[in-house]
Amino acid sequence: MNEEQNELFTFPCHFPIKIVGEHGNDLDKFVMEILEEHVQNPKTIKLTTKDSSKGTYISVSASFEAHSKSQLDDIYQKITANKKVKFAL
Numbered sequence: 001m002n003e004e005q006n007e008l009f010t011f012p013c014h015f016p017i018k019i020v021g022e023h024g025n026d027l028d029k030f031v032m033e034i035l036e037e038h039v040q041n042p043k044t045i046k047l048t049t050k051d052s053s054k055g056t057y058i059s060v061s062a063s064f065e066a067h068s069k070s071q072l073d074d075i076y077q078k079i080t081a082n083k084k085v086k087f088a089l
Contacts, residue, residue: 015066017075018089023051023058025084031060034078038071039064057086 009015021027028049036042044065051058066072079088 009066009069011069012065012067014063015072016061016063017079019060019062019079020057020086020088021060021084022086023055025058027058027084028060030082030084031062031079034075035062035064038075038078040067041065 019027019031028047032045032047035045035047039045045062046064047060047062049058049060076088079085
């Protein structure tokens with residue numbers, strides 16, 4: 001990430017993330033475990049889920065208080081490394 005992109009965030013900040021994966025894999029629990037491991041104050045984590053119209057996929061939307069770019073990088077790397085995850089935004 002270049003210097004200009006780094007200035008897009010002022011930490012700490014409220015940060016949303018959305019993860020999509022196949023339904024039935026406890027994706028919400030997996031995401032919560034990763035966030036609890038990396039978020040300084042787990043009480044700031046808010047998590048919601050939504051099933052796709054056919055029930056094939058589930059999306060997990062989470063928001064939390066982020067404190068650094070490296071924290072966000074670690075979260076994205078751990079979440080997207082899991083085969084349960086189709087993509088994360």
